[in-house]
Amino acid sequence: MFRVGVDIGGTFTDLYAWEEDSPSTQAVRTAKVLSTPEDLSIGVMQALASAGIRPDEITNIVHGTTVATNALIQRNYPDPALITTQGFRDVLEIGRQRREHLYDPYQVKPAPLISRRNRFTITEKMGADGSTVTPLDEDELRAKAEVIRDRGIRSIAVALINSYSSGEHERRVREILTEVIPDAAIALSHETSPKVRELGRFTTTAIRAAMLPVVGDYMNRLEEKLAEEGSTAPLYIVKSNGGMMSADNAKDHPEELIESGPAGGVAAGAYLSRLLESPNVVVTDVGGTSFEAALLENGRGLVTDEYELEWEMPVVVPMLDIRSIGAGGGSIAWIDSGGSLRVGPQSAGAVPGPACYGRGGTAPTVTDANLVLGRISPDLSGKFALDTAAAEKAVSTVAEPLGMSVAEAAEGILTILSENMASAIRMVSSDRGRDPRDYAMVAFGGAGGLHAYETAKSAGVAKIVVPPYAGVACAFGAITMDIRHDLEGTFYSPLEGVDIAAFNSELSRLEGRARELLERDGADSSTAVVDRFAAMRYVGQSYEVMTPLPAGELTEDSIETIKHSFFKEHEREYGVYSEDFAVAVVNLRVTAVGSTGRTDIDSSANASGGTGGAPSKREVFFEGEFVEVDVYGPGTLSDDASIAGPALIEQEHGAIVVPPQAKAETDRYGNILIESK
Known part of the structure; x- marks a missing residue:
């Protein structure tokens, strides 16, 4: 029986499967087929067929997908509607009133996710303290709900001002909308992202509403195809935060799939980091249409909640800090x-x-x-x-x-x-106050090894690792994942004098909800690993630093520990900290990770197993002229082989360039290690 990882890219659909009951040397099957834009689920089935795997042989399938991202960028989704408080109709277009390019007088903002004619305002207002300032006008809401119904709109975002403090009005809006439009898919902002600052909350809710029909339709089609071929295996979806969730949860939370595809590569990088005992790595992935770069520290990807889908379109859910640019084989x-x-x-x-x-x-x-x-x-x-x-x-x-x-x-x-790719590495590192020279580079993607040396050299990275599964790394990473849920909530208070009981109560509420989601996805919540964080800042600052919180019940004695943890994280992010200014808590986050009880992958199955045979020859252009170089085909390199450039190494789903000034070695896992001579 197979544990299957699938990743759909703009050009190729990749598959990596681990046969749990076979000897390690026979346990791996891979496939790379062209993606099928007309129906991406067809590409998944073709990849299974190419790998010789019947759907009824699958124990579970973990799927990374760009369905949500592509639909958002292309604005290819059924028209949604937005219901918001009077005076806030144009938040999605106004944004933060910043310019992307300071001196470009011709720049144009991206089209809003929801057109203005489909954005409706209602009379209501909640206070920042959760109290009702203006009652909800239910008759007005019903009239506008009828307009939405008559326009044929069936996906609705509800984003009311200050609903992060109380979702009472939003819940009532949903009840009335459901009465008027029984088949409506409704996204509430206090459930999507219950955090202060309306732009991020409104945008993220608009994304959920727009993607509910798109992601739901795709998941249903894929599940139907798998079931028709005899599969009874659970379908899991890769999340932007580096974990996975059930397909049912994914249908309800499509905003958590923005970086679903690239997140698999970060998981593969985390696996490799543990395997090689190299805690700090920069993961790169060269696909057909894009290049992604992400940092891992202590074997874990860095998480951000300041991601922007496009300029002035923040997505405020926790996700891996992955930087993408348009650079790939195509x-x-x-x-x-x-x-x-x-x-x-x-x-x-x-x-x-x-x-x-x-x-x-x-x-x-x-x-x-x-x-x-x-x-x-x-x-x-x-x-x-x-x-x-x-x-x-x-x-x-x-x-x-x-x-x-x-x-x-x-x-x-x-x-x-x-x-261009080196600039993305510098961007993801310098923005977080890191130096790329302190990291090893892991090169993924079918074309990752072709450009790894020159990219690393330009970025200042000395050591390069190209694993044997580089061409299908995101699919490989998918099957190494655990179920993960991040829950957040607003909790604003100066740290000094914070209400400890309320602090503990909110953390307990978030943790309870996280454990419920783990159970829904088939994980044992009693064995889950739960981490807690507070988004903190100096009073007067505009942005927060995520700070780890101590385990267990917080007491008055915990405050000093939390404060010094904040100082440490602030110095790590910005290079400075001060003990002279007051500190405040803004948001809380609980991260819960649970296992589905799967067996660990045997890393020896990734070993090269090569024969050490003689390489072939090919004319290759280096430094202004064609020269004859050695070409090592798939399965020809033995463990601990040493190769002086110029040379080429061909893998099953990719190729590696070793230029004249470089050398390469293999290790017992089949990884190719490249550095300067």
Whole structure:
């Protein structure tokens, strides 16, 4: 029986399966198939078929998906409505009134998630202390509910001002909406994100409302396909926070899937961090359309609640701090109005794909450049034939205007791409006050190993690790996950003089709800690991620092411990702290992690198991000329092999470039370790 991880990307759908009852050397099956944008669930079934796994052989399936993210970015979802308090109709458009580009007079804000004609205001108001300031006008609400019903809208966000302090009015709004529109899907802001600051709460609730029908429809179709083929296994979905939840919970909480796909890569990085006893790593993932980078400290991904879907669209649910840019194998090279070569963020995606795929693409892509330079094989390691002539023709469209040879232009494309990816690493590290030189880089993605050395060199990272499952790393990471739920709530109080009883009561409430969610997902809440945090700041500051809280019942003696923990975290994030200013608590968070009782993956199953056979030869372009280099195919490298560049290492679902100035070694797990000579 198989434990299956699946990850859907813009170009490929990846699968990694672990056969729990087999000897370790036979336990792994993988697949990489083209994604099916017309119905992404078809790609999942094709990946299972490619791996030779019948749905009735699955014990559980963990699925990372970009369904929610893509639908939001493309605004491809049924029209939702918003009901809010009078005077707050345009919060989604006004935002924070900041400029993304300070000196660009032509910048335009992204389209709002809910159009203005479908945003309705009602008479009501709750106070910041949870008291009723203005009663809810129920007759007015019913009249507007009828308008929403008559427009055919069946997904509604309810975001009332100050509802984080009391959800009484929002719950009554839901009752009335359900009477008028019985089949409505309704998202309440105090249930979605009960935190102070209305923009983040309104936006996150709008996302939930918009995604309820999209994610629900996709999950239902996938479950139906699996059931039709005989599967009775539970379906789990990768969450943005680095854990997983049941498909039923995912249908109710689609806002927690924004980074579902990349989160699998962070989980794979955490597994590798433990395996190699390397606590601090930067995880990178080069896919077909995007590049992601994330930091792990002490084997755990850094979490943020300041993520922005787009400019001025904050998503205030805890999620891994993953930075994404448009840079991948399908990224298109082009020449700007100033005559400079650029790469991305536009991508050829799965359809039509790079020119060399022979599916109708004509624009020069990163994959075309790698093929022209000989860095990937013309048969894509046995998957399907690539059209070298079409790649050369595509790259020539940028080479000729620049007065360069096709090979020189292709090398330039890869250099620019590597610099773009290095900037993402610097961004995710410098924004958190970290130095990338203190980290090892783990390179994931089918194209991760192709660009790992140049990207790491530019970012200042000395050590690179490319695991044997790099090409399907997000799918691999999915099956290493535990169920995880993060619950938050507003609890504003100066730390000095805080009501300890109320403090403990709110933490207890959040923990109880987290354990309920674990039980709903099939985990044993009695064995769960529960961590507690407080979002804290100096009085007068605008942003908070997440601070760990002591375990157990808090007492007056705990206050000093909490204060010094805040000082430590503030110094870590900003480089400074002061004991002279008053400290306040703003929000509380409880993180609960529970296991489904699965067996651990045997890491020896990832070993290379190579024969140490002789490499083949290929002409590859390095530093301005084609040179003959050794090419080590899948399964040819033995453990503890040492390779001096230039060389190529081909894996089942990817390839690794070892340039002339680098060397590579293998370890007993089949990992490729790269560093300068």
